[in-house]
Amino acid sequence: MRALYKAERGPGLELRDVPEPVAGPHDVKIRVRKTGICGTDLHIESWDSWADQNLNPPFIPGHEFVGVVTQIGSEVTTAKVGDLVSGEGHIVCGLCRNCRAGRRHLCMNTIGVGVNRDGAFAEYVVVPESNVWLHPQDIDLDLASIFDPLGNAVHTALSFPVVGEDVLITGAGPIGLMAAAIARFVGARFIVITDVNEYRLDLARKMGVDAAINISTHNLADTMKNLGMKEGFDIAFEMSGHQSAMPVILSNVGHGARIAALGLPKDPISFDWAKVVTHMVTIKGIYGREMYETWYSMNSMVQKGLDISPVITHRFAASDWQQAFELARTGNCGKIILDWS
Ligand SMILES: [Zn+2]
């Protein structure tokens, strides 16, 4: 089969022929139709310090996908050949304290599809039956292919009750944009998003935020004044991983604010911890999705009209993956889809 392959330690990927994966007794084999390109895939391709510390090539990257089940293992009980499915990209141990307590997203032995084992940038991918998410047959395939990052956005946006609250989002990448749409859908009052990329700020406006602010040229005090806000944001989603984001958030939230942080900084960052204490702020780290509560939530919201379609801006054939990766690196895009059909 064709696969985008990480052959060895160092920069680059290669589209080449590799053997098809074999499904074990508890696995399903999926013919991949579409995949999303994630920031993680860019790290894998460029081979930065994170990649060097965390990856062991050779492997096939890719963890955002939709496809059709073509084969099931002998012990599989629910998935069927012909099912249209995505996969939860985190495979957990099932045996640690958190797993046994039902908090599977907190498993310390998590293995990442397309990170620590072969992923979905290929014609076929194999995942355990437990990780399969069944879609209705009529779902839009581009949308279905990004349920994994949509799940990150849902996990973040539903971390704290946002009904009637004012929400600040730092970072208008695809997950920040989707989180804005979700916060709107579930009833936030004002939603303000910051970035330094005008293309992404324009996308945010299309997704119905109250203000999309270029933080390199504008400040949030003016924005809050224009909106009639007096006491600061109630909730913040940190989606950028940028070192300046937490200081900006802490300067613009009210007392008792709640912060869900998903953006991964490259290096340790510093901010005024005294503000966290005196403003009695709650900070929650977000990594992945709750298994599988997040999946049920996003399925329900999509079914009842949550529209994240503006976030999907570009589509490429898998053979044009290099062009797609180059575009992703510029940041002048939302989500980019690769077609493997
Ligand atoms: Zn991802």
Ligand SMILES: [Zn+2]
């Ligand atoms: Zn576990």
